[in-house]
Amino acid sequence: MTPRRAEHVALGLMVSGAFFALAILFFIIAVIMIKGLPHITARFLLDNPMDMGRAGGIFSTIVSTVYLLVVSLVIAIPLGVGTAIYLTEYTEEGKITKIVRFGTECLAGVPSIILGLFGFILFVIKLGFGWSVLSGGISLAIMILPVIIRTSEEA
Template sequence: MTIPIDVETKHRIVVVLLWLAALVALAVLAFIIAVVLWNGLPAVTLSFLLESPRDMGRAGGIFPMVVSTVAVTLLAVIVAAPLGVGTAIYLTEYTSETALTRVIRFGAECLAGVPSIIFGLFGFIFFVIQLGMGWSVLSGGLTLAVMILPTVMRTAEEAIRAVPESFREASFSTGASRWQTVTQVVLPSALPGIVTGVILGVGRGVGETAAVIFTAGSSLHIPTSIFSPARTMAVHFYILAREGISMRHAYGTAAVLVILILAINTAANWLMLRFQAKQG
């Protein structure tokens, strides 16, 4: 015999279960962050951040990896941001829904779903081999640029769409051209949203391993130009952890990575909230 449960109790059970699901997701996040910071922070000192690694990373620090990560990600953003924002401007300001825009959007959606290892394969065969760039900051940065392009594009499009139509009408009524309206009116008000997208792209780039390990390489030296090979922090962490080189330094690198990601996400969120508040 089943115990009869009235609808009110059932409703309460459902609500409790839903709260639980949310708490489980939160708990997993908290666990991962806590484990990494707890074990990693003791290894993170100023000299860890500012020294070169010695003995394959068993001793010394991660300075070259910090430089490589910044270089590769910066290059990716420099390439992806104009393309992504350009696409967003074209889609919102210069055209209406046509077969072409559907193709553009479908392409971006698909590109967003392509796994990072495929970007790695493509970057290797196209940038490293075909274009002769070798394992370099350039190859890694361009590969990452392709990878973060959909993120930048989508966020920029949303931000630009959120700019009220009346702004544009007011601009046109003063005799401004379309491009003048875009640069003087639309982009400034959409800027926080666009920057959020770029920051999210940076976050993806910083944490990426599969796409950069076969394109930027895994040299332990500080890259001296965009043609030098480089090892990003995520790649360094992967090699330390997988080959069991140094637990302490693996944790330390992971802690730096996680703190960076936390900072990047917080910045993006803060900007987004401010942007939304301004839009009303």
């Protein structure tokens, strides 16, 4: 077999493998949609959970998610944009900027589960905030801070 023929065979195998993987993915999504869409009703969206979440709706979950989003953005956007403006406009490339950029890079590389556990230990247990939107919002703000800093810095 010539190298050109082997390349065509390999390409054909890769393309057929990709189509097979996509077909499986679309099949799974289709099954979920077919079985799940009939259950998404106005009552499901607007009722509160009952029986420890086994019945009822998801309204309180949706509202809590919006609260969590608002708290995290209110904390992270001013800090992130302010840090980016400070780094780009008010400081020269020096020791402080290198430390802040290195810290941002390190924070961006930490897995979200580790940051979540850190937030749980610090805010829920040590500082006594308990299971609250504030604890989750601060933890989420720490997670999105590197993205906001880098995006604002490059803008």
